[in-house]
Amino acid sequence: MMAEIEEIVNGLILELRRGTLILSVLSRLDQPKYGYSLVQELSEKGIEIDAGTLYPLLRRLEKQGLLESSWELADSRPRRYYFLSETGRQVYDRLREEWRKLVFSIENLMN
Template identity: 60%
Template sequence: MSNLMNSLTTELRRGTLTLAVLSQLRSPQYGYSLVQLLEHSGITIDQSTLYPLLRRLEKQELVTSSWDTTESRPRKYYVLSDYGMEVFVQLKQEWIKNSKELYGLLKGDEEDELD
């Protein structure tokens, strides 16, 4: 059962990580700062998951990137594009709607378990 739970949990998290990352790119972030912001909110993400996700979001034109070479260590910053902001707002609304609907279903299950 643990393999099944791991698989289902991974599947459940996949879409939420995309939304979580987009939510933090309203201001420019580099990879490590993004990991820290997410972890501060209780969301853990491995760099091996984050960087491919950022590349995919950039390919989808939801984020743009630029290099900052002013410090001794160059950093690649990511930020939402205008299109990315539009998509983020729509995804956020969809997430809230779906969460409310799912909560209603799950709450009903809890009440059934108490009977």
């Protein structure tokens, strides 16, 4: 307690990002992508995610049935490509809807 402001803020930002990561990932996987490329793509778009965070996330989402994956050997090196399953598509749509509601509510609060 009584830590530096920036320190506290950083922790809270972490909490804020939580959950939105899934949204970010799902939003990109209408096209098959492999983990490392996702990290870069998201980084370019302002979402920094550690590879060590992303990989378990991808596997979890696959286990939940939101993603499918396959190894591609044709590339210079073997890569696992992930992409939205049908379920994943539906979940993403619903989730996006809920996200917008949430943003609206909070924006509403902050004025």
